[in-house]
Amino acid sequence: MKKIVLILILIISCKSKKEAEIKPFQQLSSLVDNYAENTLQKENINSIALAIYRNGEVYYNFYGELDKGKKNTPNNNTLYEIASITKVFTGSLAAKAVLENKIRLEDDIRKYLEGDYSNLEFENIPITISNLLTHSLGFKTKHPKRFSDINDKIAEGYYKDKEIDYNFNDFLDDLKLMKLDKKPGTYFEYNNVGSELMAYILQKVYQKKYKEIVYSFLKELEMNNTYLIDFDKHKHFLANGYDEQNKLAPYYKNPLLGGAGGMISTLPDLIKLLKFQLESKNPLIKEATRVLFKDEEGTQMGYLWQDLGTAKEEGFYYSKTGNSIGIHSGILICPDSNYGQIMIVNNNSDAASNDYFNLFYTIETDLIKFPKINLKSYIKPKLLVDKKAAKKEFNQLKINENKYFNTNFIFNLNAIGYELLKENKIKKAIEVFQFAISENPKNANLHDSLGQAYFENKDFEKSKKSYLKSLKLNPKNENAEKYLKKINHILNVNSK
Known part of the structure; x- marks a missing residue:
């Protein structure tokens, strides 16, 4: 009888020990929570929405409050302006069009424009589809003057309760006045012209409104809570953003087609994009993320995906950031190491941006090292409570070099x-x-x-x-x- 009782005790003990063991991804998720909460304590950021993906596992959470003092923590229904992240949808649709032989990267864009655009070349070298997708147009000025002036007024909140007196036809007229002073495809200058023209060309080749083309693609990804230039209809779920002076920022209402910006989305929907990029076998992913442009400064561009590169430890990666007037967002994909992350904050001051990038890179380091856990981060809260006990636990854990880094x-x-x-x-x-x-x-x-x-x-x-x-x-x-x-x-x- 004593033997049976002893065996039962051992079984229960082993089971309890096994249940008490925390899986590495749970440990990582807990560290991410600590990082986010510590970032909020600096008081430069109101709220954070973030997600991590590693080897098929996803963790996401929301922190802080959208508007200080209102206790309105963001949630699954919160819609964020994702600004230039909109461009990767335009790029993906362009990749799809290339694969379907609707367009060619080397096409002179004037093939798709009506009227005289003899100005859109430099030394007989025309602007091509590839140049639209890689911010390498060669223009003397980044944007048409009227378009720049309108954007400035949008940022100032001038059109908050007014119709914007500028449309795509005005944009096409202004395009005739643009001058090139560089050979297309040789110089990187970030702009919104290329992606808006890409949206227009997609309309032409598919003979559908660009918005319809986008929504069809979103439906494929099951991103049912993502919208293009549709602020008023969903304003009750839209997150407020705060500008460089921490004042309530106006939304960026894109007066054009939405190829460059104007999309709003929830964190769960953006996770679907993340999973699509990492899990789907759709050929457009590989096409959209191949290098189309590279310069001497190390800039590498795909189909509007930015910062393409290959690192020694994590392998191939690519990313995209989005900055509206009051929202800062980013998505990073690393297919070789099978990880990704998304982060959104609703402040856009310099201090907020510094905190944003510090948090983003801290989390990325832990994702790269996973399944090893950051022992420094794990021990930090314990150290602040009992230094000697923390040291003892640290020395016990650091022996397992296969499980921990920073030892x-x-x-x-x-x-x-x-x-x-x-x-x-x-x-x-x-x-x-x-x-x-x-x-x-x-x-x-x-x-x-x-x-x-x-x-x-x-x-x-x-x-x-x-x-x-x-x-x-x-x-x-x-x-x-x-x-x-x-x-x-x-x-x-x-x-x-």
């Missing part, structure tokens, strides 16, 4: 300290640097870091002491010398 404890303490400084948690940062020094007292870099933390806390005497210690340990520390000069100047001024 240098001292390096991680220093990195965490700087993260806390960026989060304006200066006293916490000081505690972490002090703990790091207690673990490695002869590390000149740690004393330098503590010196900076004290400096930011305006504790200049302690800062001076730390920098002097760092300089003693490393006489070549130019940063310490620089800060000591600053500190001595401040102390001299304060003593007068």
